[in-house]
Amino acid sequence: MVDYMNNRNEKPMFAEERKMAIVETVVRNGSVTVTELCDSFEVSPATIRNDLRDLEVAGKLVRTHGGAMVRQRTGSETTLAARAVENVEAKKAIALAGIECVEDGDTLILDVGTTVYELARLIVERRQTKIVTNDLNIGLLADEYPGTEIYLLGGRTRPGYHCTIGPSAIRELADLAVDKAFLGTNGLDVEYGASTPDPGHGEIKKAMLAAAAKVYLLCDATKIGRRAFSRFAETREIDVIVTDRISRAQREQFEDSGIEVIARSVLEGPKES
Known part of the structure; x- marks a missing residue:
């Protein structure tokens, strides 16, 4: 997983910037855990859970037990x-x-x-x-x-x-x-x-x-x-x-x-x- 904090020379991220990066991570990996996101962005589990709730409401991902996954319609299927x-x-x-x-x-x-x-x-x-x-x-x-x-x-x-x-x-x-x-x-x-x-x-x-x-x-x-x-x-x-x-x-x-x-x-x- 990309370490966004280190990539930015320890410069703190704004909340919206972090949420965009979370979506990129979920899309790239298919799923991600709260622990992985905490390690990557160096923020608390509570902060990540709040981000995931906001992103789910916005239709960007689906929350799971302990993490999130990409959103996919129930009837859609790739070849x-x-x-x-x-x-x-x-x-x-x-x-x-x-x-x-x-x-x-x-x-x-x-x-x-x-x-x-x-x-x-x-x-x-x-x-x-x-x-x-x-x-x-x-x-x-x-x-x-x-x-x-x-x-x-x-x-x-x-x-x-x-x-x-x-x-x-x-x-x-x-x-x-x-x-x-x-x-x-x-x-x-x-x-x-x-x-x-x-x-x-x-x-x-x-x-x-x-x-x-x-x-x-x-x-x-x-x-x-x-x-x-x-x-x-x-x-x-x-x-x-x-x-x-x-x-x-x-x-x-x-x-x-x-x-x-x-x-x-x-x-x-x-x-x-």
Whole structure:
């Protein structure tokens, strides 16, 4: 994170100037904690919380427990190509944590998405498994790793998202039973559950959940505390959350709901009042 105070030779910032810098930080990183902002701007948590409240009222960001994230409409969705260049390091960190949950001999369902794809590459390189997926890019990994069994679900393709959806794929999933499902998400809220902007994709995810003995949700920090248009899983239906970073308060909330949380980094920070 940029240290704005040092960049200005210790010259104090005006409040509006600091708020503009906070928005820049949130947009650049996707999310930020109160503690990180306090360290960067050398002001108190109370000052940062007041700034975040003002910025939320102004529609510039969304406050979360212990921080803030970028504002996004519940029905908006970026294409797979656009997502491929977002939060790249976070996705790699999640994949490295996720591969530790996969054992040789597992039967797996892998959802569509750039984070799940990072995990898929590690799986075909390091594990002997059987994979079922609706992700066309994951399906193509069978050409690179011919020893891997990959079953591609049928259905209609969704332009811009390199996947199959629809009744055919849902019917195929209804006849399957696998050990583990690894799903992506656009939003994860402890009360609302996991969600996606597209209802059609949400129905596929529901079928994937139903076919798996254990459900893993791959979710970078920018998705936590966010709600998208269509819920595909209630909190109680998720067994494990794998994320790059999470606040201690958020982790405790999910653990209190019976979910195991695997995080590369747990951040301290005051809870939002």
